[in-house]
Amino acid sequence: MPDTVSFKFSVDGEDFTCAGQASVIVKKNLRQLGLPPEIIRRVSIAMYEGEINMVIHAGGGEAEVKVWEDCVEIILTDHGPGIKDIEQAMQEGFSTATDTIRSLGFGAGMGLPNMKRYTDYMDIKTEIGVGTTITMKVNLS
Amino acid sequence: MTVNGLLEGGDFKALSLVEGEREISGVYIGDLLSWVMGKAKSGDAWITIMSNVNILAVAALTDCACIILSEGVTLTEEITRTAKAKGINVLTFSGSSYDAAVSLEKLL
Ligand SMILES: Nc1ncnc2c1ncn2[C@@H]1O[C@H](COP(=O)(O)OP(=O)(O)OP(=O)(O)O)[C@@H](O)[C@H]1O
Ligand SMILES: [Mg+2]
Numbered sequence: 001m002p003d004t005v006s007f008k009f010s011v012d013g014e015d016f017t018c019a020g021q022a023s024v025i026v027k028k029n030l031r032q033l034g035l036p037p038e039i040i041r042r043v044s045i046a047m048y049e050g051e052i053n054m055v056i057h058a059g060g061g062e063a064e065v066k067v068w069e070d071c072v073e074i075i076l077t078d079h080g081p082g083i084k085d086i087e088q089a090m091q092e093g094f095s096t097a098t099d100t101i102r103s104l105g106f107g108a109g110m111g112l113p114n115m116k117r118y119t120d121y122m123d124i125k126t127e128i129g130v131g132t133t134i135t136m137k138v139n140l141s
Numbered sequence: 142m143t144v145n146g147l148l149e150g151g152d153f154k155a156l157s158l159v160e161g162e163r164e165i166s167g168v169y170i171g172d173l174l175s176w177v178m179g180k181a182k183s184g185d186a187w188i189t190i191m192s193n194v195n196i197l198a199v200a201a202l203t204d205c206a207c208i209i210l211s212e213g214v215t216l217t218e219e220i221t222r223t224a225k226a227k228g229i230n231v232l233t234f235s236g237s238s239y240d241a242a243v244s245l246e247k248l249l
Pocket of ligand 2: 052107111112175
């Protein structure tokens, strides 16, 4: 499809204070494109959870959002430690977050389940010691 | 009821008031950010005791009408400035999250 609009972001792994910024920008950009509010909400929440995970668990990464004719695709790539057991990580309540991170309100173990719930497609590719790539899609129709 | 309307009662105080005419259509209480992300609805007043900068992104993305900080919790000056810059309404309430919800229930 030639008419793809895409946005790319580098997500800083050090900085908690601006974590989530890429998702807020994506929300604005999608609003400007005139996408339905419910789609925008689902995309930006799913992306936020993935973005925060890259900051908290993987030392940062890259985020890309592509607006296709029939869906919005979110691709999150990091070079962090990888996920040992995807099935376990997907369970509500499972978290390896430290106490410091929990004190900020993260670490409920709800991020990945939210990503699954808010998207129509989700794929996790991960390798221990190499990194993780998560692809999500929200259908436009 | 709008955010301005809520402020008129006097129990809630404005810390960052950028969109006073925003309509409040519901309430969500929670301090774990991913729960809020998963459950809060657009137009909700979000009651929390969390006061770090990450609540601003959560409020922006869930599209809540305002954040209500209960238990007398407040924001640092810097985070208050950020809230204003990002267009997030933030109110404070001296009582518990429960008391804040009870007050809202009477007003909504
Ligand atoms: N990009 C990633 N790299 C490495 N591990 C990850 C990554 N994303 C998630 N994980 C692992 O999966 C677990 C579950 O993730 P999930 O987002 O559901 O919960 P959380 O981030 O711990 O808490 P919450 O999202 O509720 O704040 C994490 O605790 C972490 O161990
Ligand atoms: Mg998470």
